[in-house]
Amino acid sequence: MSTPPLSGAGMPPGAFSGTQAQAAREVNTASLCRIGQETVQDIVFRTMEIFQLLRNMQLPNGVTYHTGTYQDRLGKLQEHLRQLSILFRKLRLVYDKCNENCAGLDPVPIEQLIPYVEEDGSKHDDRGAASQLRFASEERREIMEVNKKLKQKNQQLKQIMDQLRNLIWDINAMLAMRN
Numbered sequence: 001m002s003t004p005p006l007s008g009a010g011m012p013p014g015a016f017s018g019t020q021a022q023a024a025r026e027v028n029t030a031s032l033c034r035i036g037q038e039t040v041q042d043i044v045f046r047t048m049e050i051f052q053l054l055r056n057m058q059l060p061n062g063v064t065y066h067t068g069t070y071q072d073r074l075g076k077l078q079e080h081l082r083q084l085s086i087l088f089r090k091l092r093l094v095y096d097k098c099n100e101n102c103a104g105l106d107p108v109p110i111e112q113l114i115p116y117v118e119e120d121g122s123k124h125d126d127r128g129a130a131s132q133l134r135f136a137s138e139e140r141r142e143i144m145e146v147n148k149k150l151k152q153k154n155q156q157l158k159q160i161m162d163q164l165r166n167l168i169w170d171i172n173a174m175l176a177m178r179n
Helices: 017-025 029-056 067-101 125-178
Strands: none
Touching: 029 067
């Protein structure tokens, strides 16, 4: 995941110097983004390797440890850290170059970059909004009427339940007096 070399393999250094200089000047933002993406992938890969090395290393808890193995793992760890710092510098260069290339561009709102299918009603926003408002108010009015009817029915049911409770109470009282 590294960038291709600028000079052709097996070719003399001055063979394509004119076209190479032109190609180096015409690095577009899309290719810079691709290079940046590859660099980020390399950074993640190196970081995972560092964590793998750290997981395999033993803590210095007084146990005798082979110094050769320790030095080998320490060397690998330092090499990964050095390569990681180089990758971060490369990523910073790519980032700065992309910002430089995009400095003159007007920012486009994110909403315009997302494609969506327009509904038929969205073409006439004023009429659509008015009809939606009318529909919502009618629906609210209907819900209010239904709630009012429900409250009336609940009151009637409560009265019936109270009457039944009183009737059962009276029946139980009469049965208790009979005995």
